[in-house]
Amino acid sequence: MKSHVLTKALFQWMTALALVVSGAVWAANGVDLNQSPEVSGTPEGSVRMPKQQERMALNYVNQPPMIPHSVDGYQVTTNINRCLQCHGVEHYRTTGAPRISPTHFMDADGKVLSNVAPRRYFCLQCHVPQTDAAPIVENTFSPSKGFGN
Incomplete structure (x- = not known):
């Protein structure tokens, strides 16, 4: 029991440290977190998020699909989940949006629920809008074989 409590405390400490480090990296790279992502001009460092675009290819197995439209103001x-107004099981047929995955109705134990599981309710934790922004930090990532462009 004690090892579980220590493991949990270590995980929480490491998560907090990761958040602090990522904030420092963003600050060092001059990322303005208050900048609206709906920028249409061409100033250096601006991000263009189109209203609607084709879905991007996935880069690895089980990657959450990226959002091909702006979510500004969602x-x-x-109490409210704007995403489910188009992607929910009651609406996707009339909106033409992809239906929410059945995996989003399973709890942590694999039990199927009648509504979206609480751990899957906040869509923007995993699904992010597509953008033409350059990486904040240079990297050598390449998609898994058979994925990506």
Whole structure:
């Protein structure tokens, strides 16, 4: 039991440290977190998020699909989830949006629920809008074989 508590405390400490380090990296690279992502001009460092675009190829197995449209102003709170107004099981047929995955209705134990599982309710934790932004930090990532462009 004690090892579980220590493991949990270590995980929480490492998560907090990762958040602090990532914030420092963003600050060092001059990322303005207050900048609206709906920038249409061409100033250096601006990000263009089109209203709608083709879905991008996935880069690895089980990658959450990226969002091919702007989510500026979308509300995703404990009471409202704007994403489900188009992607929910009651609406996707009339909106033409992809249906939410059945995996989003399973709890941590694999039990199927009648509504979206709480751990899958906040879509923007995993699904991010596509953009033409350059990487914040240079890297050598390449998609898994058979994925990506």
